[in-house]
Amino acid sequence: MDEKKKTIFSGIQPSGDLTLGSYLGAIKNWVALSDEYNCFYCIVDEHAITVRQVPADLRRRTLAQLAQYVACGLDPEKNVLFIQSHVAAHAQLGWVLDCYTMFGELSRMTQFKDKSAKNADNINAGLFTYPALMAADILLYQADLVPVGSDQKQHVEICRDIAMRFNNIYGDVFTIPEPFIPSTGARIMSLTSPENKMSKSDKDPGGCIYIMQQPDEIMRSFKRAVTDCDTERCVRFDPAEKPGVSNLMQIYSCATGRTMDEIEAEFEGKGYGVFKPAVGEAVIEMLRPVREEAERIMKDKAYLESIYRAGAEKAEAVAMRTMRKVYKKIGFVAR
Numbered sequence: 001m002d003e004k005k006k007t008i009f010s011g012i013q014p015s016g017d018l019t020l021g022s023y024l025g026a027i028k029n030w031v032a033l034s035d036e037y038n039c040f041y042c043i044v045d046e047h048a049i050t051v052r053q054v055p056a057d058l059r060r061r062t063l064a065q066l067a068q069y070v071a072c073g074l075d076p077e078k079n080v081l082f083i084q085s086h087v088a089a090h091a092q093l094g095w096v097l098d099c100y101t102m103f104g105e106l107s108r109m110t111q112f113k114d115k116s117a118k119n120a121d122n123i124n125a126g127l128f129t130y131p132a133l134m135a136a137d138i139l140l141y142q143a144d145l146v147p148v149g150s151d152q153k154q155h156v157e158i159c160r161d162i163a164m165r166f167n168n169i170y171g172d173v174f175t176i177p178e179p180f181i182p183s184t185g186a187r188i189m190s191l192t193s194p195e196n197k198m199s200k201s202d203k204d205p206g207g208c209i210y211i212m213q214q215p216d217e218i219m220r221s222f223k224r225a226v227t228d229c230d231t232e233r234c235v236r237f238d239p240a241e242k243p244g245v246s247n248l249m250q251i252y253s254c255a256t257g258r259t260m261d262e263i264e265a266e267f268e269g270k271g272y273g274v275f276k277p278a279v280g281e282a283v284i285e286m287l288r289p290v291r292e293e294a295e296r297i298m299k300d301k302a303y304l305e306s307i308y309r310a311g312a313e314k315a316e317a318v319a320m321r322t323m324r325k326v327y328k329k330i331g332f333v334a335r
């Protein structure tokens with residue numbers, strides 16, 4: 001760990017296969033930031049059980065997600081890659097922070113409202129206190145920056161509020177983190193219902209692109225992507241009037257590095273029938289090396305194990321430092 005560098009923490013739940021949304025909204029930035037910062041990238045399995053999971057699937061997806069982190073370009077030598085449940089301090093600090101988080105502020109969280117509507121038969125206490133555990137994840141590592149998609153901004157804000165509340169009582173215990181949200185790709189929408197976020201727990205498989213998906217399936221989804229029923233039928237960036245086309249333009253921009261003006265010029269006079277397969281092709285080429293590398297790594301169980309073991313050790317050393325400080329401040333007797 002380089003003491004001069006600032007620190008990053010981020011995580012993704014192994015609640016489904018990784019999507020193009022989490023790749024463009026989060027992981028792509030993680031890779032870009034990994035030289036400049038001390039980075040902790042976690043697989044947040046404790047968060048995933050706020051929604052009921054099939055145990056064998058959760059275990060398989062956790063390992064697959066680790067392989068995909070590495071395949072996306074996160075070097076395990078440079079970044080601390082680990083599984084949340086391997087570091088007990090997350091649950092420990094999570095409990096402490098539950099006692100510094102207000103019922104009213106948790107009730108306002110949009111993710112809680114959305115997920116309780118989707119899982120009406122299982123609105124458990126963990127789903128409700130989820131943001132306090134997420135705050136623990138971030139604060140344990142004294143993170144300065146949290147790279148996430150825009151849907152997570154509210155959770156980083158409540159984390160800041162909890163940290164400031166705690167610091168006001170006990171002095172400077174926690175670094176106050178900032179969210180880091182990309183300018184393009186912050187909110188990739190479903191290909192079939194562009195008013196909804198592309199999400200791995202989406203029930204409509206055609207709306208979602210998965211980073212491990214085969215090229216022909218990706219192309220099929222893009223060809224079927226809904227465009228807008230306006231009369232001009234041209235490629236123009238206008239999220240309010242043309243949400244479907246604008247979403248595809250965002251994806252194309254992320255995949256090719258081109259600006260919206262350049263994309264409009266490129267497809268001037270050409271219809272959606274040319275534009276949609278071009279987006280599909282760009283995404284296929286962007287994801288191809290990731291999928292191939294992840295498939296290779298998944299077969300090497302010993303390598304994966306060596307990564308998560310080393311990651312947990314490094315993470316634990318840092319987390320325990322914060323945990324000892326917190327316990328001392330709140331008045332727990334040291335063992």
Ligand code: ATP
Binds near residue numbers: 011012023024188200
């Ligand atoms: P779930 O459906 O289980 O809630 P999800 O697909 O919404 O999952 P998360 O695990 O919640 O994905 O998100 C992982 C990271 O990727 C977060 O930083 C989140 O902000 C980002 N992200 C997820 N979906 C998108 C999206 N459609 N556009 C941009 N960023 C996204």
Ligand code: LTN
Binds near residue numbers: 012
């Ligand atoms: N809540 C996030 C996942 C998450 C996270 C974190 C992100 C859990 N802990 C810490 C950043 C930092 C989600 O649902 N995407």
